[in-house]
Amino acid sequence: RALVQALLCTLRAVPSPATRALPAEALAAGGGAVRTLRTRPALLSVSKFTEKREWITTESDTGTVGISNFAQEALPEVGTKLNKQDEFGALERVKAAREVTEINEVLAENPGLVNKSCYEDGWLIKMTLSIPFRTKDLMSEEAYEKYIKSIEE
């Protein structure tokens, strides 16, 4: 619970939708190659932020961010004390994010949701994206991969 509270507090520090839209910060594990989640059609992740730990679903210009099953298994047990220096992932600017529009307040009361339903009810934040993604077409992501490989040295 303490961990999730800390998470939510950090996320609340992000400007609310009522203020001027600023680059939003989303939970990220920093750099690294990202895999597209292909086995669960509801979770088409067209953007590539982190290595295995977070997911994002996008519907045109809105993104929902959560953590993966892999990551929720790695969460410290409830009751683990956190020091000030502890970091749960590195908060990193998500280049595509424009504004955080919603934080999953339900988690404050029910932090276990992150473990029980990390892909659905246990989502963390929703945000608008300044770089709209097309989620409908997995094939297009493969086409992009090929294109990127062809232009990269």
Next chain:
Amino acid sequence: MRQPAVRLVRLGRVPYAELLGLQDRWLRRLQAEPGTEAPSGTEAGALLLCEPAGPVYTAGLRGGLTPEETARLRALGAEVRVTGRGGLATFHGPGQLLCHPVLDLRRLGLRLRMHVAALEACAVRLCELQGLQGARARSPPYTGVWLGDRKICAIGVRCGRHITSHGLALNCSTDLTWFEHIVPCGLVGTGVTSLSKELQRHVTVDEVMPPFLVAFKEIYKCTLISEDSPN
């Protein structure tokens, strides 16, 4: 958190070759070892902008122009060049906004895939700011920004050792008849369009520049430093 800075370089109306030459110089500068010619630690690269002074057809990495086509195009009075960017053949000329962000993607924390998406978003946002809804990016092989089945902005990028070059070409008041002599980007049967054609009025590159820069800064989350400010 401090935003990364990108140097804004507005060339105005210059020959395409001049843009390429400047691009090469920036590439060398960014790829240099620190301590020699590398720019200050806060700069992520340069945003090169120009309007081509004359007609030029370019081919990309995948080719796009046969020797016969090249000869025919030159006979029309256009330059023909091969570049290292992705994509096939396209046209650049007066009335077109050419934007080449020469960026060190590591300094921006961007993957190449995101840079391509960001370029697309800049063109889409610019269309929106000009009052055109419905512009959308399409995935390869239709890379670029489209209004319906008409392409308004071509995108062709290169990336070597995390440094990008080339970028996008947005038709503002381009003479679209130049495109009739090639199969643009290798796509038979597709159309091309411009802001002027879509808005039914003369839209110049100069008019479009300020909103374009606004879109770029917003999407890339950077500040733009003009050339004459101190390094």
